[in-house]
Amino acid sequence: MGTDRRDLLQVRTIYAEPAALALPRGQQVVSRWPEAEVVEVESALRIPQVHGADTSVERWVRTKTEVLALGVRKTLTARRNERSANWIAPSTANGCAMACGYCYVPRHKGYANPITVYANIDEVVGYLQRHVARQGVKAAPDQCDPTAWVYDIGENSDASVDARVSDNVADLVTAFAAMPTAKASFATKHVNRDLLDLDPQGRTRVRFSVMPEAMAKLVDVRTDPVRDRVAAVDDFVAAGYEVHLNLSPVIVHEGWLEEWAALLDHLDDVLSPRAKAQCAAEVIFLTHNAGLHEVNLGWHPRGEEVLWRPDVQEVKRSQNGMDNVRYRARWKAVWVQRLLDLVAERTPWLTVRYAF
Template sequence: MACAYCYVPRRKGYANPITVFTNIDAIQRAIARHLGRQGPKPEPNQCDPADWVYDLGENSDCSVDARVSDNVADLVAQFARLDGAKASFATKHVNRDLLALDPRGGTRVRFSLMPRRDAKLLDIRTSTIDERIEAIDDFVAAGYEVHLNFSPVVLRERWQSEWALLLDELGERLSERAKAQARCEVILLTHHEGLHEVNLGWHPRAEDVLWRPEAQETKRTEHGGAVVRYRVDVKRRAVARFRELVARHAPWLTIRYAF
């Protein structure tokens, strides 16, 4: 997998390796201890109304990791047993071996989706958008909570009409059961000058839409690094417009957060 915009390669030396942990037992014990210290969740928030949510795959795609390691299966089994906690990971890879696990609602899979034109250009060596949409109902039936990760939203010609078509398609293809439990997150593109330079060497066509200095500005992240994001005024209008698109074309879908 080599998505042209992904922040994981920026953190891993412009590579996107599979992540395997040799200390999985220690990790599981640390999760259990942390949950014990947290106690019951006092009030709902944008992550979840009742459970503390632990992101398993911030720096990797767990569906891919599960191809070569039992780490993900071990964690799915752990969160199936834990009260008050839920695992979560976003994915662009459909690994149907995960359907054989028994998550019992304790793991949230967030399938990343975007218009097909964007995916063809930017989502390199990932499962197709069709494969991801087809998998949603199967994962719900297997006991996963399934959310939608609309990320990244790339502001380019016809972006609004293409997202509207995708939202319409989801309404037509997903079962009522899947739609009833679905939530989504909306994340506009964040880019990086270093990744921009790397892309110019191997995939310059992607930079035609990712690198737009006239609409972007440099920001410091909470970790102190410099990234490139849409200007505040551009982003504010785009987020508002995306919320309108969801309200009109997918009124069944609640937005957990959009930024």
């Protein structure tokens, strides 16, 4: 089950920084698509043919399918989070082959955001090993984890898809398996069963994002079906991963609670007692953006009918300084509580780590 690399990626062009091509990981990526044209660029994040061009809207999905970028991560910094994870690790990739209508990454990169792979993986792993060592033993439980420092390794990409492009994710899983005081963590909407061949030793948390199937078909473009994601949970637990669920994003519309009730019932029916015992969830209501709304109108206007709802949304400045739209605070508080009550009723085994 799950989409394979051929469905997501048919790479014809690789834009690459010369320094990335000189590294073993860069060479690995190029070797996986030997017939692709390699075009050297000064910066993998500022490619005139890809980023910031209005014409890219018309090629939104095609660009994600046919283009890769290769770069070198210049800044190695772990950023405090304390929501989903204690720290956001330095990215080893940016962008995605999937095309969820609400994804925030295109807001930063311009009109198209194909996968950019950072080839200096050894430097990233070394930095994380030193950073984890400096933290010592976690003194007290928090909402991220009772005992481990949690590092999100997929803030700007989907690590399950990244693992189809290079061994960066495999290297990170292997590195965290040897860190008894820390865990890697990433959210995903793609079932990559190659990850089952790794040995995470319980030190990597996979968070499968789920939402009602009908809504996912509309806005989770090019992702794996929600039922496939749910069906993969037990297999990943058996392979040594910690597996959580992201109830995300929660999109309010007529009948939304009934749809979530059906999904929660499905989770309760199919997950094993072992999976349920180790599972927890994050509940994240939709955040959207005016600029992204305008872009989406050019390639997927139907999705905007549910994502762009000025009648129930308000502008709010995000942590990164962007003006986004979220559900109006007074109504959202009510809706959050209704969903939490539903979780408690239908899946009492599912601990909600946080909801917003």
